[in-house]
Amino acid sequence: MRFPRQARVFSGRLDAAPFAGVFFSLLILLVLAGLVRTPGVRVELPLAAGLPGTQGPALAVALDPAGRLYFENQLIAPKLLRERLTAAAGKSAEPLTLVIQADRAVSYETLLGVTLLARESGIQQIHLATLPRPLEAPAPAP
Secondary structure, eight states, X not given: OOOOOOOOOOOSOOOSHHHHHHHHHHHXXXXXXXXXXXXXXXXXXXXXXXXXXXXXXXXXXXXXXXXXXXXXXXXXXXXXXXXXXXXXXXXXXXXXXXXXXXXXTSOHHHHHHHXXXXXXXXXXXXXXXXXXXXXXXXXXXX
């Protein structure tokens, strides 16, 4: 059985107005998207390779370049952080791991203070978060 064809190949001129409309709409969206700020704290983690991860339940604490503490996406004072970590360690059936997401500009003294605060709260395992190193190109064969 043959079906009748009603479609013909277009052989006229293309109209540029629809293409221009789509182009300018995309241009406006891209310009406006660049003005929107992403919420959150900017933390630049250091690069490292081959470090172990966590296997049990974990809590995360972030440190910005100014040394301010963030827990559960909220700015928090060290005294209140100690209370919250103690409460979390008391509720958990398994030992907790604290993951410190510290900016690379944070001083060693500040990192040590957060580590000692976690130990006082009953958390014994503490890891520093890092970014993986980019893969290097393989060496050329001789």
